[in-house]
Amino acid sequence: MSNKFGLQYPSHIFPTKLILQIELGILDWRMEGLISLKSSPGTSLRSFPSFNQPPNSFARRFSMDLPLRRSSFPAIRAQQPGTISPKEEEEEDALKVKEWEVGMFQNEVAASQGIRIRRRPPTGPPLHYVGPFEFRLQNDGNTPRNILEEIVWHKDTEVSQMKERKPLATLKKFIENAPPTRDFVGALKAAHSRTGLPGLIAEVKKASPSRGILREDFDPVEIARAYEKGGAACLSVLTDEKFFKGSFENLEAIRNAGVQCPLLCKEFVIDAWQIYYARIKGADAILLIAAVLPDLDIRYMVKICKMLGLAALVEVHDEREMDRVLGIEGIELIGINNRNLETFEVDISNTKKLLEGERGQLICQKDIIVVGESGLFTPGHVGYVQEAGVKAVLVGESIVKQSDPGKGITGLFGRDISL
Known part of the structure; x- marks a missing residue:
């Protein structure tokens, strides 16, 4: 899916994000609510009563401010194909890091409810990212543990591609x-x-x-x-x-x-x-x-x-x-x-x-x-x-x-x- 700035967001961030937005009475599928949530100092997903008490350590990591500001988006919006500057590329990498950490949060919430199926392979964050999960992810392995997990991993990629071809607005x-x-x-x-x-x-x-x-x-x-x-x-x-x-x-x-x-x-x-x-x-x-x-x-x-x-x-x-x-x-x-x-x-x-x-x-x-x-x-x-x-x-x-x-x-x- 693309937001109004033209950025592509992977499918795995939607379920958790969408639930947060509908509980706020918002049926808009854009990323802005999530960006606001994560870019506001001191804000945590734990402030939403419907969350089933995610692990404290991860909740603290999730609520940390990452180097992504709303003020950076006009530059991304103005970019033309083939003219991405180093600064814009760095900002886009920061967004990918943010998306990856949301995906990791989703997996931890699922695990806390006894769900053993991982939504996607733990391939780790984008290149050049050094974070608290790096060592753990290097040792997790990226082989599906059973047939259902293999199906889900493939479905994650498949749906991402289908959403690019047929955006929600078209549906x-x-x-x-x-x-x-x-x-x-x-x-x-x-x-x-x-x-x-x-x-x-x-x-x-x-x-x-x-x-x-x-x-x-x-x-x-x-x-x-x-x-x-x-x-x-x-x-x-x-x-x-x-x-x-x-x-x-x-x-x-x-x-x-x-x-x-x-x-x-x-x-x-x-x-x-x-x-x-x-x-x-x-x-x-x-x-x-x-x-x-x-x-x-x-x-x-x-x-x-x-x-x-x-x-x-x-x-x-x-x-x-x-x-x-x-x-x-x-x-x-x-x-x-x-x-x-x-x-x-x-x-x-x-x-x-x-x-x-x-x-x-x-x-x-x-x-x-x-x-x-x-x-x-x-x-x-x-x-x-x-x-x-x-x-x-x-x-x-x-x-x-x-x-x-x-x-x-x-x-x-x-x-x-x-x-």
Whole structure:
């Protein structure tokens, strides 16, 4: 994204910055608020009550004044391509240092909430920077620790590039003319009421990192139509290209083909820009993964979803993530993924474990729909998670691999659930 001075900002600073701004009642995505915050002596992010007590040592480092002044920006604004002076280059390096430290702060906040997935490789600050993290970063290593972290690191780079090609201002213009969203939550409730079984979110999915190619003759529109005919309440469309062989074009094609099922954009969201992009491509809902996103990001992104008319399916994997999400207001859908996204091992008893006791009671009190995800292949599996308390299931592999996905749905539930 470019600010009004023409500078490019990497995607990783947005979630924390945006949350700060919306809590101030500002829906402007520019960098100015962050610059003001950091350039004001004695100001710290800890002054914002919604921050979940970041580590004191880092909070002090974050609030330190760095050598970047608002008065330096007119010179940067006036520069012409190919005429960057040494002073302007130094000022731009200072801004990059500031951005890098914001990214490090975000990682530390995430770690304090039990999030083990690092948002980007710890490659360190820009060249010529000597700071308090230099020695530690040289010893951290830049190899992803698991497949989810590898996906997130790649997504960070991918989204940065996409934002340069399609700035937010451009997306907002398209949204003004986009068709209205369909009721994703309402469709799941209606399906559950009609069949007495969990509402089905059928996944349009060509491949996965753990299983490879699931279907060679992959036609997303034909698969979507077969799902709809077979009784699916909603559809989930993979949009990640590198790891799942999906695309936003698939999402758009299904929407434009006249499929009436509401569509979930199954994406690894790290930046609110992706939510806007999903909206213009035809999404009615979007996935938010608690293993990747800190509480503040989830809270802000849920607000963005509501503003755009989208449902937010917030996915959890363990007790801590469930407790975090249950503490956030406005959550309507929680997905329990039985697949450990770090090891990719599957255990459907995870659903029952996360819905026992006080957590299950709180979910009922809040009228949250729980979606069972991963490892569901038979009527017995569906019955097991339904008894645990789910009212919807998200299923891909066990039905997309069938020559007739509609018949795959019948096999999954043990009976015909089509209209």
